Amino acid sequence: RLLIIDFGSQVTQLIARRLRELNVYCEIHPYQNVTDAFLADFAPKAVIFSGGPDSVTRDGSPRPPQSVYTMGVPILGICYGQQVMMQDLGGRVEGGKISGGGGTAEFGRAYVEPKGRHDDLLFGWFLDGREQVWMSHGDHVSKLAPGFEVYGTSPNAPFAITGNPARHFYAVQFHPEVHHTPNGKTLYENFVRLAGFTGDWTMGAYREEAIQKIRDQVGNAHVICGLSGGVDSSVTAILLHEAIGDQLTCVFVDHGLLRQNEAEEVVSMFRDHYNIKLIHADERELFLGELDGVTDPEVKRKTIGRLFIDVFQNYANQIEDAEFLAQGTLYPDVIESVSFSGGPSVTIKSHHNVGGLPEKMGLKLVEPLRELFKDEVRALGHELGLPASFIGRHPFPGPGLAIRCPGEITREKLEILRQADAVYIDQIRRHGLYDEIWQAFVAILPVRTVGVMGDGRTYDYACALRAVTSVDGMTADYYPFSHDFLGETATRIINEVQGINRVTYDITSKPPGTIEWE
Ligand code: XMP
Numbered sequence: 001r002l003l004i005i006d007f008g009s010q011v012t013q014l015i016a017r018r019l020r021e022l023n024v025y026c027e028i029h030p031y032q033n034v035t036d037a038f039l040a041d042f043a044p045k046a047v048i049f050s051g052g053p054d055s056v057t058r059d060g061s062p063r064p065p066q067s068v069y070t071m072g073v074p075i076l077g078i079c080y081g082q083q084v085m086m087q088d089l090g091g092r093v094e095g096g097k098i099s100g101g102g103g104t105a106e107f108g109r110a111y112v113e114p115k116g117r118h119d120d121l122l123f124g125w126f127l128d129g130r131e132q133v134w135m136s137h138g139d140h141v142s143k144l145a146p147g148f149e150v151y152g153t154s155p156n157a158p159f160a161i162t163g164n165p166a167r168h169f170y171a172v173q174f175h176p177e178v179h180h181t182p183n184g185k186t187l188y189e190n191f192v193r194l195a196g197f198t199g200d201w202t203m204g205a206y207r208e209e210a211i212q213k214i215r216d217q218v219g220n221a222h223v224i225c226g227l228s229g230g231v232d233s234s235v236t237a238i239l240l241h242e243a244i245g246d247q248l249t250c251v252f253v254d255h256g257l258l259r260q261n262e263a264e265e266v267v268s269m270f271r272d273h274y275n276i277k278l279i280h281a282d283e284r285e286l287f288l289g290e291l292d293g294v295t296d297p298e299v300k301r302k303t304i305g306r307l308f309i310d311v312f313q314n315y316a317n318q319i320e321d322a323e324f325l326a327q328g329t330l331y332p333d334v335i336e337s338v339s340f341s342g343g344p345s346v347t348i349k350s351h352h353n354v355g356g357l358p359e360k361m362g363l364k365l366v367e368p369l370r371e372l373f374k375d376e377v378r379a380l381g382h383e384l385g386l387p388a389s390f391i392g393r394h395p396f397p398g399p400g401l402a403i404r405c406p407g408e409i410t411r412e413k414l415e416i417l418r419q420a421d422a423v424y425i426d427q428i429r430r431h432g433l434y435d436e437i438w439q440a441f442v443a444i445l446p447v448r449t450v451g452v453m454g455d456g457r458t459y460d461y462a463c464a465l466r467a468v469t470s471v472d473g474m475t476a477d478y479y480p481f482s483h484d485f486l487g488e489t490a491t492r493i494i495n496e497v498q499g500i501n502r503v504t505y506d507i508t509s510k511p512p513g514t515i516e517w518e
Contacts, residue, residue: 002026002192003044005034007052007062007080013331014177015048015078017373018188025201025209028371036067046074046195049081051175055139056083056093063088074168074195076188079137082162082171089145089169095138106135106156109180115153117165133160133174133181140173168194203376203383207239210368210380214243221323223366224316226354227252227278228398229266231391232328232369233354235381239368240326241276242384248326249277251315253308256284257400257409260418269390283311291402291409297518298350300409304399305352312357325363327355329370330377348514353398394439395473403518407446413461416499417444420463423496427489428467437479440467442493443506443517451501453494460501465489468515476510 002019006012006028019026026048029038047068054061063084068075077085083093113130133154141159144150152161154173163170170191176184192199223240227233227250240248250270254263263280271278287307294300316322333355369377381391397403404421405413421442428434443464451458465486467479481489490503506513 001042001044002046002048002195002197003034003039003042004028004048004050005064005068005081006030006050007084008054009051009078009080009175011175011178012050013334013371015050015188016371017376018177018185019192020201020206020376021185022189022192022197023199023201024192024197025205031062031064034064034068036065039065039067039071044071044073045197046076046192047071048191049075049077049084049171051079051081051136054080055095056080056087057095057139069169074191075170076191077169077171078177079173079175080139082159082173083139083141085169085171086141086143086145086148086159086162089148089164091141091145091148092143093139094142105138106140106154107137108135109133110135110154110156110160110174112152112154112157112160112174115150115161117149117151131181131183133172133176133184134178135174137173203379207242207380207383210239211243214240214366214368217366218244218247218324221247222319222321223248223324223326224319224322224363225250225326226312226357227266227270228354228396229258229262230328230354230396231374231381231386231393232330232377234270234386234390235377235384236326236328236369237270237276238274238384238386239380240366241274246277249279249319249322251279251281251312253281253311253315254284255287255304255308255400257287257304257402257414259396259401260422279315281311281315283307286311288409288411293408295407297403297406300402300518301350301352301399304402305350305356308352308354308398309356309358313361316361316363323364324366325357325361326366326368327357328377329355329365329367331369331371331373334370349516349518351398356398392435394434394437394441397516403516404441404443406443406517412499413444416461416497417442417463419497420444420493420500423493424465424489427485427492431485433479433481433485436469437467438470438473438476439515440465440479442466444500445504449502453501458501460499462502462504463493463500464504464506464517466506466515466517468510470510470515473515474510476515478505478507478509481505 004015004026016026016028087093110133111130112133147164148162150159150162154160157173160173176187225237227237237250267280270276290303378391401417402409424442428440445462447462448459449462468476470476486505493503
């Protein structure tokens with residue numbers, strides 16, 4: 001296995017992701033934890049030093065234990081990792097001036113040209129004569145450590161790529177793990193091949209590791225898990241169940257704002273199929289009662305979020321000796337909460353989901369997906385036997401249908417909405433479009449319109465169909481259905497759903513719209 005020593009870069013996790021794409025098992029450990037004893041015990045086959053925000057020119061800046069250089073294993077240093085390596089081994093690093101011209105700080109796109117023995121095993125990656133790379137550094141190496149050579153330079157980083165091939169130590173000034181270094185993965189690939197990895201690690205192996213880690217963390221204690229039926233909480237629950245069986249209890253809160261048959265499907269899958277201890281908290285009356293007469297979107301969201309926490313805590317309190325709370329936190333949540341928390345951003349919507357349970361519950365957290373990206377969670381779900389149709393489901397927001405029902409929420413409107421949504425999704429599936437769409441749903445509008453059906457007058461609700469493409473939900477474009485599809489779907493909804501006599505299609509992108517209506 002490979003050890004990544006984390007010096008605090010925002011993108012350390014991307015190194016792990018690149019390596020996992022290459023089927024190499026790796027672990028990230030913060031530099032503070034990596035002691036000589038830790039290293040000896042871990043016995044890495046190779047080590048990567050991540051980037052980091054500090055400056056090696058500062059006394060007391062983060063360092064690896066010096067024994068890392070005498071273990072005889074290949075080391076790759078990235079950015080701060082390069083500077084640490086150079087300084088530790090006898091080179092020199094200088095602070096760069098950030099502004100004012102003539103500085104050597106460098107942020108953003110740069111091009112590295114080959115130099116010297118660039119056909120070296122590791123850096124034989126100048127596929128196009130020069131490589132686009134992503135730089136983000138204030139300091140730079142000004143003198144190489146003995147035994148090192150230069151393989152590539154950029155205008156502001158004369159030592160952009162360096163290496164000591166005799167010892168298999170390599171170091172680069174830029175970030176090969178980010179998207180903006182398009183061939184960066186090849187560089188990692190060269191490094192892991194050089195270190196002797198064959199690329200035989202799989203999601204199956206990750207599953208085994210994750211299970212072992214859960215057992216080590218939890219011991220004989222009891223764990224509770226909020227289950228929403230979404231991919232993240234489902235994979236968390238199944239993984240935990242594999243690890244600790246009946247020491248896990250899941251709580252599924254039915255707030256009355258779920259889609260057609262959703263509660264039944266979740267309960268039967270987890271209780272009957274997976275045999276997981278599941279509390280089905282049927283709190284529809286409570287939620288719908290409190291939402292009675294509420295029309296403001298933020299009040300809706302906050303009401304649902306608050307009630308959810310209350311309800312969950314009540315159920316959790318009934319589970320004796322619960323010590324841990326399992327959450328389906330993903331890596332992007334971890335990065336965002338670190339780098340953006342407390343920032344000046346405006347609240348567009350107060351998000352609520354099962355991952356938002358408060359710390360004051362006094363439970364310790366188990367977060368087995370914390371290192372994974374969404375697509376990796378899906379792969380893990382596949383590994384755990386979740387059906388493909390389930391894994392590929394569109395996202396569904398925590399506040400559920402409440403935010404697809406602008407204006408007052410009534411049981412009647414919710415029922416109409418459920419039926420219309422089911423017809424719409426059926427249409428999308430029948431036409432083979434489901435997987436091309438990020439998210440599709442119906443919103444029921446707070447207006448009635450006049451229609452004529454048969455020989456009679458109708459006065460029923462109008463609804464809006466929504467379908468968007470997106471990569472991450474942050475920006476989105478409306479899906480360009482054919483007119484035939486839209487016409488057929490409108491006809492089906494009006495014929496099959498009593499209470500709707502008009503169908504519109506929402507063609508707003510995000511921004512300026514948002515995906516949900518509220
Ligand atoms: P918006 O409407 O903000 O939605 O463009 C972006 C994505 O987030 C989902 N969404 C939520 N998910 N709790 C969630 O778990 C929420 O409160 C929430 N609000 C919006 C939305 O469905 C879309 O995928």
